[in-house]
Amino acid sequence: AQKITQTQPGMFVQEKEAVTLDCTYDTSDQSYGLFWYKQPSSGEMIFLIYQGSYDEQNATEGRYSLNFQKARKSANLVISASQLGDSAMYFCAMREGILTGGGNKLTFGTGTQLKVEL
Amino acid sequence: DAGVTQSPTHLIKTRGQHVTLRCSPISGHKSVSWYQQVLGQGPQFIFQYYEKEERGRGNFPDRFSARQFPNYSSELNVNALLLGDSALYLCASSQGAGLYNEQFFGPGTRLTVL
Numbered sequence: 001a002q003k004i005t006q007t008q009p010g011m012f013v014q015e016k017e018a019v020t021l022d023c024t025y026d027t028s029d030q031s032y033g034l035f036w037y038k039q040p041s042s043g044e045m046i047f048l049i050y051q052g053s054y055d056e057q058n059a060t061e062g063r064y065s066l067n068f069q070k071a072r073k074s075a076n077l078v079i080s081a082s083q084l085g086d087s088a089m090y091f092c093a094m095r096e097g098i099l100t101g102g103g104n105k106l107t108f109g110t111g112t113q114l115k116v117e118l
Numbered sequence: 119d120a121g122v123t124q125s126p127t128h129l130i131k132t133r134g135q136h137v138t139l140r141c142s143p144i145s146g147h148k149s150v151s152w153y154q155q156v157l158g159q160g161p162q163f164i165f166q167y168y169e170k171e172e173r174g175r176g177n178f179p180d181r182f183s184a185r186q187f188p189n190y191s192s193e194l195n196v197n198a199l200l201l202g203d204s205a206l207y208l209c210a211s212s213q214g215a216g217l218y219n220e221q222f223f224g225p226g227t228r229l230t231v232l
Contacts, residue, residue: 004160037223043206045161045223091160104151104215105174108160 003027004092004109011114013082020067021077021112023092029053031097034075035106036066039089048090051075082116089113120145122211122224130230131199139194139227143211149173150192151221152184153208161208167192168215196229204231 005024013019025034036048051059051066059066067076079086090113093106123142131137143150149168153161166174167186181197190211196203206226212219 043226043228045208047220047222050220104149104166104212104219104221105163106221107163110160
């Protein structure tokens with residue numbers, strides 16, 4: 001089974017609208033972390049937001065928020081008030097805990113290409 | 119403060135050749151991880167080094183090797199290059215090696231194998 005599943009290969013959103021990028025994950029660990037990264041065409045991975053498995057509140061960072069539903073094993077990224085500069089590839093990633101030899105290893109999904117339109 | 123730096127930015131090699139990619143972590147960071155990102159896919163974990171010791175290895179053949187130096191910089195070596203090794207190679211650094219250490223990525227080295 002895929003550890004990280006992103007089912008939306010491409011998404012379009014109008015400028016100033018909100019958009020939700022889906023991510024589901026699979027792990028047997030109780031302790032893990034979920035991350036979202038943005039990758040512009042230049043290639044660099046830019047960290048957006050982090051959610052720990054024991055965090056009771058959903059993470060927020062400016063216009064980014066993470067809709068964490070632990071029972072459903074989903075960690076969707078919500079971008080509010082989209083801007084043209086948000087057009088990029090977005091990756092969901094997971095770092096698993098000691099039980100599965102996590103360390104610093106990140107497991108990435110296949111990504112969602114977001115296009116913000118005027 | 120300087121971020122993670124990688125060199126070279128682009129590289130073209132032919133099949134069978136050897137390549138060395140370099141990474142300098144953020145000052146104070148002791149852990150370096152390497153990822154391979156083939157076009158159209160998410161990055162795949164190759165190696166993690168912490169305090170000059172290998173802490174993790176992904177599902178890559180023995181043609182891939184790496185090391186970390188006393189100044190915490192790192193090299194990724196790939197022998198006997200194949201066409202399928204063409205990819206963006208990303209380096210990430212973090213302060214520690216554990217679950218809650220945020221990783222910062224460099225701009226990557228784009229390797230093309232002809």
